Amino acid sequence: MNRTLRIGTRGSALALAQTGHVADALRAAGADVEIVTISTPGDRSSAPIAEIGVGVFTSALRDALANGEIDVAVHSYKDLPTARDPRLSLAAVPPREDPRDALVARDGLTLGELPTGSTVGTGSPRRAAQLAALGLGLDVVPLRGNVDSRIRKVAEGVLDAVVLARAGIARLGRTAEITETLEPIQMLPAPAQGALAVECRVDDVDAEHLLQSTLDDSASRAAVTAERAMLAELEAGCSAPVGALADVVEDLDDQGAVVLRLSLRGVMATEDGDLLRASATGDLTAAEELGRALAVELLDLSGLAAARSEGRS
Numbered sequence: 376m377n378r379t380l381r382i383g384t385r386g387s388a389l390a391l392a393q394t395g396h397v398a399d400a401l402r403a404a405g406a407d408v409e410i411v412t413i414s415t416p417g418d419r420s421s422a423p424i425a426e427i428g429v430g431v432f433t434s435a436l437r438d439a440l441a442n443g444e445i446d447v448a449v450h451s452y453k454d455l456p457t458a459r460d461p462r463l464s465l466a467a468v469p470p471r472e473d474p475r476d477a478l479v480a481r482d483g484l485t486l487g488e489l490p491t492g493s494t495v496g497t498g499s500p501r502r503a504a505q506l507a508a509l510g511l512g513l514d515v516v517p518l519r520g521n522v523d524s525r526i527r528k529v530a531e532g533v534l535d536a537v538v539l540a541r542a543g544i545a546r547l548g549r550t551a552e553i554t555e556t557l558e559p560i561q562m563l564p565a566p567a568q569g570a571l572a573v574e575c576r577v578d579d580v581d582a583e584h585l586l587q588s589t590l591d592d593s594a595s596r597a598a599v600t601a602e603r604a605m606l607a608e609l610e611a612g613c614s615a616p617v618g619a620l621a622d623v624v625e626d627l628d629d630q631g632a633v634v635l636r637l638s639l640r641g642v643m644a645t646e647d648g649d650l651l652r653a654s655a656t657g658d659l660t661a662a663e664e665l666g667r668a669l670a671v672e673l674l675d676l677s678g679l680a681a682a683r684s685e686g687r688s
């Protein structure tokens with residue numbers, strides 16, 4: 376392709392790092408690329424995400440792409456609304472980073488070592504619900520801002536700990552500051568956490584082909600497809616108290632041959648703050664169906680939970 380691809384990104388350190396990786400991979404494949412920074416309302420406001428709405432980080436980038444100001448948009452996948460944008464095509468899901476959440480705590484402490492009453496900062500209802508459910512007596516306090524400013528709250532002694540996506544910390548080269556990587560059994564990540572979404576215009580077939588062939592990882596795409604289908608079926612946004620994680624696992628078919636399957640775990644907090652959990656395994660080629668089926672199971676459980684809590688009151 377003998378044109379320069381303009382790659383749009385938010386201006387945060389994290390977004391620039393993510394886009395830099397994508398640009399490097401495209402250059403290595405011989406493409407001519409240029410990075411264009413786009414400011415979004417999400418970067419200019421410090422209000423809780425629940426107030427400013429899903430898509431605050433991504434819609435300005437999507438508009439710039441649809442308008443032809445840029446040719447490629449790189450997003451943190453988990454920040455995208457679940458509804459697809461008919462103007463755009465999801466050309467690539469690059470190999471996913473470690474999807475887990477991470478704790479950055481004072482004095483090298485792990486979650487279990489934090490004394491009762493310790494303050495843990497997070498602006499995510501999903502993380503807050505799962506932290507509360509551990510029953511450790513932690514004091515979960517609202518927190519927003521970029522990765523650097525959130526970690527600084529611990530360094531400055533304002534908070535005892537913060538919980539962040541490990542991928543974000545890793546992309547900024549700061550994994551040495553992580554005091555514990557949280558196991559999915561206690562903290563399921565946001566659907567698509569650690570994955571990038573690389574979009575182009577739906578009619579830009581040259582860009583789509585280049586991005587797909589250079590960057591796309593089919594296992595990462597299958598996993599996030601299942602997680603996001605679960606989220607969409609629950610009609611929950613990126614800040615909803617919903618966690619999901621799909622892994623590609625080896626299984627045996629009827630003949631005893633090894634086949635790859637998708638194993639999906641999900642968690643959802645009820646209004647009472649109880650956690651509902653479910654898991655299921657399905658075909659790699661039926662990721663959406665797997666995600667939707669698990670959502671239906673969680674919704675059934677939430678109906679049961681609601682009936683039980685009415686019975687109590």
Ligand SMILES: NCc1[nH]cc(CCC(=O)O)c1CC(=O)O
Pocket residue numbers: 451452453454538539540542543567568569570571
């Ligand atoms: N909500 C903001 C956001 N969007 C993507 C990441 C981290 C990188 C990723 O998950 O891909 C973060 C920071 C965080 O949740 O700690």
